[in-house]
Amino acid sequence: MEIALSLHKSQTPLLGSSCPGNLSPLGRSFASKVRHYWSRPFSRICCSSMERRLKPRPKKIGNVERQVTVLEDSQIRKTSSSGICCQIEKLVLYNRYREAMELFEILELGYDGSDVGGRTYDALVSACVGLRSIRGVKRVYNYMINSGFEPDLxxxxxxxxxHVKCGLMLEARNLFDEMPERDTVSWMTMIGGLVDSRKFSEAFRLFLCMWxxxxxxxxxxxxxxxRASAGLGLVQVGRQIHSCALKRGVGDDxxxxxxxxxxYGKCGSIDxxxxxxxxxxxxxxxxxxxxxxxxxxxxxxxxxxSLYYGMRDSGAAIDHFTISIVIRICARLASLEYAKQAHAALVRHGYGTDIVANTALVDFYSKWGRMENAQHVFNRMSCKNIISWNALIAGYGNHGQGEEAVEMFEQMLQEGMIPNHVTFLAVLSACSYSGLSERGWEIFHSMSRDHKVKPRAMHYACMIELLGREGLLDEACALIRSSPFQPTKNMWAALLTACRMNENLELGKLAAEKLYGMEPEKLCNYVVLLNLYNSCGKLKEAAGVLQTLKRKGLRMLSACSWIEIKKQPYAFLCGDKSHSQRKEIYEKVDNLMVEISRHDYVEENETLLPDVNEEEQRILKYHSEKLAIAFGLINTPHWTPLQITQGHRVCGDCHNAIKLIAKVTGREIVIRDASRFHHFRNGSCSCGDYW
DNA sequence: CTACTCGGGG
Structure with a gap:
């Protein structure tokens, strides 16, 4: 049996700054474990070009106030249109776009534009792009057409x-098609816009024409x-362009x-x-x-x-992108210590107001149930977007504070933020976890009615779970039938879980069969059915499921839980005896078991732990999560919450035990398992004993 | 005058 790993024991990061690729063997093996258990890639939903931040224009030296004299209204009325144009150009030079557009309004209202030249239009373009003002784009363009100005290339x-930058792709396309002459800049502007709006194939078509x-x-x-090949996920195409670039001598650019x-990263070729x-x-x-x-x-x-530490040592400048990524990594590793460092770095480097990094922080604190911290960061953000709100709402929901989740959702609506499908997923699952079923249904119905967000299959799956929690299996079935979609695996999985919780064999078998058809390789589907058979006392059928698993060559994996203490992650396997503190850990587990048995704890042997092999079932008492918790309790001060990550679902026995451990020790324990967060506090869990 | 990297379910 493998030893609990203790990583980067020295304070030095895993790898030297000079050679970021070489990981220590320990680092490799831990990483492969993490990958093994937690390999769900983050889905990337490309932001629309509208949401992209603008690169700030390089600041000119000199005192802006002194150089741009803003004219009084009365003066402007007396000024010629060329004077106004001059003002507009100056204002844009100093990024004062709003004022420039106000002056443009005066042009619009009082002058025919006959002496407005290319330089002024150039400035107005910058202003519109800077403000991302669609209305501005149309006004400036129409003004130019009406004034009879003939633009050069x-x-x-x-x-x-x-037009491209403001997301007006159709108009841009018309403009492009009607241009009397086009150079490579025109083509690349158009192609870049297509890539930004994720129309990659069209981008390639245009690229070939240009070529x-x-x-x-x-x-x-x-x-x-x-970038276009990355968007398509076609590594072969990317390689072709790579070689093309090498041939043209710009491979090093x-x-x-x-x-x-x-x-290469997005296509999976990390090497x-x-x-x-x-x-x-x-x-x-x-x-x-x-x-x-x-x-x-x-x-x-x-x-x-480790690469981040290499980057720091190399002297490269850390920017808000770097810090955003690092915070996201911390969220995965549940590394509070590193996250705090990153939080500090954020402020130190002067990116304290960066919306992405702050949203990542809200997400981090939310994920780990530190809702006070999450709320604090959130409140201090000078500007928030829908993603920030979603992270916060999901945080409250995931940690069993459904009321607060709904409250934040309502506050968000009041502040005029438009909810999207992720928002509804967060708030609906919050209602489901916290048993706010009536409120959940209200919100579900309001989605398309009041907010013009069409419920997706995931939302239906969420409502099925909500019904399942109430034991309303027939209604759940009816919902699947009445949904406008082909039932998805998420919907069947929610129904299967509902059947296991409510011990409904017939329906469970149906749901399981549907699931097997859709994802025959996914182990936990079989295990849920296995547990359903077990809890109904159908041992023969349960054995049948195990036979099926063997026939399909699906093997149960070793369950592994990890916990971070003083910046070091420690991983535990079931019955793990390899840790240097093993004696203390096992004593602690034994003591805890004795103690909680005074609080109605009965060891439960019925449930099979999903994703875990048979031998490991027998050492229920020493499941990896119990070892990790014991280790955490020994090595951290009593006011610290424990944070544990694992790739398998918590078994019923551990779930019961941990609830009571949280009660008798007065600790908060957060476990992120294969399906959700469990936030144990004072004898109960945020999942409401349903997972 | 056009490029590259970051944030939210499953």
Whole structure:
């Protein structure tokens, strides 16, 4: 049996700064464990180009106030239109877009625009792009058309850019098609816009046309097309462009390299990504960020964190991207200590107001049930978006505070934020976890009625779970039948769980069969049915399920739980005897068991632990989560909550035991298991004993 | 005048 691992015992990170690729064997094996158990990749939903932040225009030196003299209203009325144009150009130079647009309104109202030139339109484009103002785009463009100004290629390109950046792709396309002449900039502006709006195939089509016409493209072209292949997930296409870029001698270009790292990373070729990174003549901040994000994306959280330390030592500048990624990694590793450091770094480097990093922090604290901290960070954020709200609402829901989740949801509506499908998922599951079924139904019905968000299959799965918790299996079935979708695996899984909780064999078998058809390789489906048979006393059928598993060659995995103490993660296997503190740990478990047996604890042998092999079932008393908890209790002060991560679902026996352990020790214990968070507090769990 | 990296269910 493998030993509990203790990582980076010395304070030095896992790997040296000079060679980020070489992990210590310990790091490797821990990482492979993490990956093994927690390999769900983060889904990436690309932000729309609208939401992307603008790169700030380089600031000009000098005192803005002194150089831009803002005219009084009375003066402006007397000024000629060329004077106003001059003012607009100056204001834009100093990023004062709003004022520039106010002046434009004066032009619009009082002048025909006959002497407004290309430079002013150029400035107005910058203002519209800076403000992301769709209305502004249309006004400026119409004004130009009406004034009879004939734009040259440069100005046309700028107008094209303006439409693309403001998300007006149809208008941009019309503009592009009607342009009398087009250069590579026009093409790349259009193609870049298509990539931003995730129309990758169309981008490639245009790229091929452009290639035919010009047979030319600089490093920017390649970087964009690499991003397009990343979006399509086609590593072969990406490779072709890579070799093309090499042939043209721009393989070393910073932007090309960064795009390549990202592309190989997203396509799953981490080695290739690392190779490109190693080849970079100068490792820039973006390069580091990309490689760190790649490792993080594939669950190599330890390596990613080590790379971050390598980056710090290398002297590369840490930016808000870096810190956002690191916080996200901490959320995975449940590493409060590292997260605190990252939080501090965020403030120290002057990114304390960055919305992404702060949202990642809210998410981090929410995930681990530190709702006071999450709320605190949230309250201090000067600007919040829907993602920030969603993270907070989901946090309350996941940790059993359904009322607060609903309250935040309502506050969000009051502040005029438009909820999206993720918001509803968070608030509906919160209602379900906390048994607020009436409220849940109200919100479910209000989705399409009041908020124009069509319920997706996941929302239906959520409502099925809600019904299942109330034991309303017939209604759950009816909901599946009446849903506008083909029933999805999530819906059947919710029904199967409901059947296990309510011991409904007939329906359970049906749901299980449907699931087997959809995901025959997924172990936990079989285990849920197995547990259902066991709890109904159908031992013969249960054995049959085990036979099926053997026939399909599906093996139960070793359950592993890990906990972080003083920045070091420790992993435990079931019945693990390898840790140097094993004596204390086992004594602690034994003592705890004795103590909780005074509080109505009865050892339960019926349930099989999902995803765990048979031998391990027999040592119920020493399941990995119990060992991790004992270890945590020994090694942390009594006011610290314990945070445990594991890839398997908690078994019924552990769940009961941990509730009581939380009660007798007065500790908060948070377990993130394969399906959800369990927040144990004073004898009860946030999941409401339903999982 | 156009490029690269970050945030929310499952």
């Amino acid at each position: 440069f100005v046309m390109n700028r107008f094209l850019f303006m 035919e016409e010009f047979n030319d493209g600089g490093s920017r072209t390649f970087a964009t097309m690499i 910073n932007f090309v390299s960064c795009a390549l790292i990202d592309m 290739d990504a690392h190779f490109v990174f190693d080849q970079m003549p100068e490792k820039t901040t973006v390069g580091w960020n990309s490689i760190i994000a790649t490792y993080a994306l594939h669950g190599y959280s330890e390596e990613a964190l």
